[in-house]
Amino acid sequence: MKIAIVHDWLDKYAGSERVLEQIIELFPYADLFSLVDFLEDRNFIKNKKVKTSFIQKIPLAKKYFRYYLPLFPLAIESFDLSRYDLIISSSHCLAKSVKKYKNQIHVSYVHTPVRYAWDLREEYLREVGLNKGLKKILANLVLDYIKRFDFKTADRVDYYIANSQFVRERIKRIYGKDAYVIYPPVDVNRFSLNEKKENFYLVVSRLEPYKKVHLIVEAFNKMIDKKLVIIGDGSEMKRIKKLAKKNIEILGYQPESVVKEYMEKAKSFIYAAEEDFGIAMVEAQAAGTPVIAYRKGGASEIILEEKTGLFFDSQTPDAIIETVKKLDKIYDKIVFKEIRKNSLRFSIERFKKEFKEFINKILGNKKI
Numbered sequence: 442m443k444i445a446i447v448h449d450w451l452d453k454y455a456g457s458e459r460v461l462e463q464i465i466e467l468f469p470y471a472d473l474f475s476l477v478d479f480l481e482d483r484n485f486i487k488n489k490k491v492k493t494s495f496i497q498k499i500p501l502a503k504k505y506f507r508y509y510l511p512l513f514p515l516a517i518e519s520f521d522l523s524r525y526d527l528i529i530s531s532s533h534c535l536a537k538s539v540k541k542y543k544n545q546i547h548v549s550y551v552h553t554p555v556r557y558a559w560d561l562r563e564e565y566l567r568e569v570g571l572n573k574g575l576k577k578i579l580a581n582l583v584l585d586y587i588k589r590f591d592f593k594t595a596d597r598v599d600y601y602i603a604n605s606q607f608v609r610e611r612i613k614r615i616y617g618k619d620a621y622v623i624y625p626p627v628d629v630n631r632f633s634l635n636e637k638k639e640n641f642y643l644v645v646s647r648l649e650p651y652k653k654v655h656l657i658v659e660a661f662n663k664m665i666d667k668k669l670v671i672i673g674d675g676s677e678m679k680r681i682k683k684l685a686k687k688n689i690e691i692l693g694y695q696p697e698s699v700v701k702e703y704m705e706k707a708k709s710f711i712y713a714a715e716e717d718f719g720i721a722m723v724e725a726q727a728a729g730t731p732v733i734a735y736r737k738g739g740a741s742e743i744i745l746e747e748k749t750g751l752f753f754d755s756q757t758p759d760a761i762i763e764t765v766k767k768l769d770k771i772y773d774k775i776v777f778k779e780i781r782k783n784s785l786r787f788s789i790e791r792f793k794k795e796f797k798e799f800i801n802k803i804l805g806n807k808k809i
Contacts, residue, residue, distance in 0.1 A: 444470070446530075450506065452480065456552070463793055464529060494520065520539055520540070527547075528545060548803070554612060558591060562581075564650050602621050604718050608620075623796055642708055644711055645700055645710070646721065656756055658684050668690070712735065729781045
């Protein structure tokens with residue numbers, strides 16, 4: 442059986458690439474397709490040769506390939522997958538929109554339908570500086586085009602897999618399609634259970650507007666007796682630094698070894714964004730660290746309230762403050778081993794088992 446794996450683009454190792462890594466582990470002889478490939482570290486794709494689109498050769502594509510978004514539909518349709526029996530797409534943009542031929546099966550693992558076209562458009566345009574004047578008008582025209590193309594090509598997928606119930610509901614609402622849920626693989630064994638917590642709260646996040654880190658900073662500005670540590674970098678760094686008071690330590694980007702150390706020692710991990718899933722929240726729980734998070738999105742599927750963490754119901758500093766105080770009151774009742782145990786529901790081994798079982802089920806007698 443010939444298998445093609447299609448991923449949107451390859452420029453770094455982030456959340457969707459962790460899923461891709463495990464799919465390649467399961468199907469090591471599959472061919473890999475991506476709009477562009479500018480990877481430096483190629484270990485997670487097993488040093489595979491990647492078949493790219495014409496965007497790879499456009500001038501300045503390595504730095505600015507996202508600006509060629511209007512060409513993505515043409516580029517994704519340029520892949521000739523006619524000789525493959527099974528297509529597996531890993532899609533957060535338009536990988537799911539590859540052309541499919543008769544007698545082929547297409548399974549798409551959807552991290553999210555294109556969020557900047559469907560749900561987070563205003564925040565996205567503000568983030569990239571396209572939220573005013575003629576630039577905004579042109580950007581909206583492009584995103585409307587992407588939205589129409591994304592919807593029109595929904596039937597090219599035979600089986601949808603969502604990375605959470607939250608994304609499953611979005612797939613149903615946007616495409617009108619049912620999806621099976623398989624949670625992403627999280628390397629929970631990279632973290633160790635630590636029951637000797639230190640007196641600081643932790644944020645690990647990209648510093649972008651939609652991550653809402655500024656709300657957490659504003660909350661801790663009002664709780665000067667509590668220490669907050671922020672790990673991460675992004676377009677909001679200057680704003681966050683200017684906003685933060687002396688009880689807030691901003692470390693910027695840090696290597697995995699440093700993130701691991703802080704995850705294991707933190708009194709609590711705090712997350713204020715509405716996420717499709719939320720790998721960092723699982724990683725914190727793998728270290729036995731309780732999580733305070735906004736109730737919407739993937740967080741509600743990860744955290745067991747008052748057992749492994751707490752929720753706040755509005756994205757405001759006051760809601761965060763109230764929840765931090767609530768955690769203080771129940772902290773003596775927290776069982777760190779139970780938090781660690783909860784994280785194991787999202788392990789790499791579980792993902793590979795569920796994904797392979799799903800593929801074999803739909804293939805029937807052609808099991809891999």
